[in-house]
Amino acid sequence: MKIIFISIGFIFLIFIVVTIFNTFTTKSVQPTAEPTDISIDQEAALKRFSTALTYQTISYQDRTKFNFEEFDQFITLLEESYPEVHQQLEREKVNQYSLIYLWKGTDSTQKPIGFTSHYDVVPVLEGTENNWEQPPFSGNVVDGVIWGRGTLDDKLGVIGLLEAVDYLLEQDYQPTRDVYFMFGFDEEIGGDQGAKAIVETLKNRGVTFEFILDEGGAIVENMVPGVSNPVGVVGISEKGSATAELMIEGSGGHSSQPEDRTNIGRIARAIARLEEKQFKADLRGPGEELFEYVAPEMNFGMKYVFANKFLFEPIIEKILLQQPASAAMIRTTIAPTIFQAGEQYNALPEKATAFVNLRIMPGEPLEEVKDFIVDTIDDKGIKVSISGSEASNVSSSNSKAFQSIQQAARNVYGDVVIAPYLMFAGSDAKHYEAISENTYRFLPVKLTSEDLQRMHGTNEQISIENYINAIKFYVEMIRLSNKM
Incomplete structure (x- = not known):
């Protein structure tokens, strides 16, 4: 039993040493500011x-x-x-x-x-x-x-x-x-x-x-938890924008004799299922790069977490999902925006349609997004169509051009932290x-x-x-x- 406790203690010690080492060796990737001498009329x-x-x-x-x-x-x-x-x-x-x-x-x-x-x-x-x-x-x-x-x-x-x-x-x-x-x-x-x-x-x-x-993107204060300096975010990609149409047609009739599942009810159930399940969240791509750039500028507690993302990623994702703005950075979003059905209060509509706006993560094809919707709503009577654009390409945050953006911003604004992000x-x-x-x-x-x-x-x-x-x-x- 003593050997077991010693082994556990040794493993814990290694864990602490490795994670603390990762925290203190996380180096800033911000260039040194060279204050500008430009004088504008x-x-x-x-x-x-x-x-x-x-x-x-x-x-x-x-x-x-x-x-x-x-x-x-x-x-x-x-x-x-x-x-x-x-x-x-x-x-x-x-x-x-x-x-x-x-x-x-x-x-x-x-x-x-x-x-x-x-x-x-x-x-x-x-x-x-x-x-x-x-x-x-x-x-x-x-x-x-x-x-x-x-x-x-x-x-x-x-x-x-x-x-x-x-x-x-x-x-x-x-x-x-x-x-x-x-x-x-x-x-x-x-x-x-x-x-x-x-x-x-x-x-x-x-x-x-x-x-x-x-x-x-722009420069915003109090944007990133644990970072006291203003953070300027540079979009290296933008999410795709698409619209999914969910449509069902069937018999109408008098509202006094409804079926257990009406057209409106089935579309409403489909939307509820989509909002309940949501697309999978994954801290990757431009969102991941954002935190790689700001982590060195964070206070110790937050830096410890993000410097050891390989351990704390599930916790980080859970935190990010608590706010709409940060959730949108790590998953394709679902926003029902239009519902069309019925004209008379006592007549069952023969057709019901819902439109869902989707902001799509890089690397997710429209066809896969459609498949997710079809599988999630699980109703063969609802026809699903999707139109729009996929996310743009992801540009390099290691290029000389990106470094020039960083340098120019710091030359003008001094202590600003410049990082890539997903627009x-x-x-x-x-x-x-x-x-x-x-x-x-x-x-x-x-x-x-x-x-x-x-x-x-x-x-x-x-x-x-x-x-x-x-x-x-x-x-x-x-x-x-x-x-x-």
Whole structure:
């Protein structure tokens, strides 16, 4: 018996030594910040951005509602606001409203790099106009804050990039690589006539990129448990988006003589089964990489857990599943959004349909997702169809391009922790992966939880400091990318 206790004690000692060793040898992968010396003419940059926000370049699902006069005027504004950019860079229109700017580099043997954004915005929800503290298309600057639709999504990217180029031209900067700036006009409704058309144009010319940088993740405080510093997340992939339709048809009849299982009941049972079972959670891919990057910056307790993921993964996954945002990082999500059945309160509907929105993890084909739904609901009377897109490719977090994003962000923001992650929403970046080795998604601003709710919502705004820092980030990123 004594030998058994000694053996157990020895095994426990080895366990402690190994796990403590793993914890203390987890090294930071954040580059040393090199504070930037960029000095932006704030007053001039503010005026240009504020004016750009006044144009109602709104994307509607119904394309007949587009007011293209506003889009024409916005493009004219860019020409007038950035004459040096338009003189020294080549500009091309695709589908009349998408813009490609090419800044020729000195070394044509190197692969070009690309920055993309979009200048269309979502509509202001009818009836909410009076809820805005400043008019949504005013571009007003009040108490250090810039107000208006597009301040975060994503005229910030368009204007921020053009400001960065304008600044570098003033400094007589000449890139080594060709640098492309590509601005879509319909990203909010999928980018089919904007970014997709740009990609087709460049693909036909044989243009391929070292990397593409688009909007996406941002810098958020209190984002990761155990990390006191702000964390900036860079999307290295985005989840697929699909819709599953569950439909059943059968006899209706009077509600006074229902069968035990009605059409509505069977669809409701199917949805309940899906929500109860859920897709399998698995901390892998971009979600796993996120914690590999932030683990060295955690307090000791959290670092101990994540440095020994091989032991604690089930516990970690259980914790992540407790919150919708973190759960979405490790599994395909199920969201019933539409239910259609019946017209008369005392008549059984002959048909019932439910639509389920799915955000799909990388590596999960649509056919496998459909099979999971069919097997889970286990009702041969319900027809299941699925349409949509699978997740995008996963870009490298070990590339020089990703390291440049890290360095540029830390040069501007100092103590920020930059890590890869899986983006839940869609962006134009998914189109560009057809012509780029890597695609990254990062909006270089600090956001609060309130800011995230304002994006596409009421009172969209950005601080002056954030706007200026975004310009500085793009300047740094262009410089660093030409040193890769």
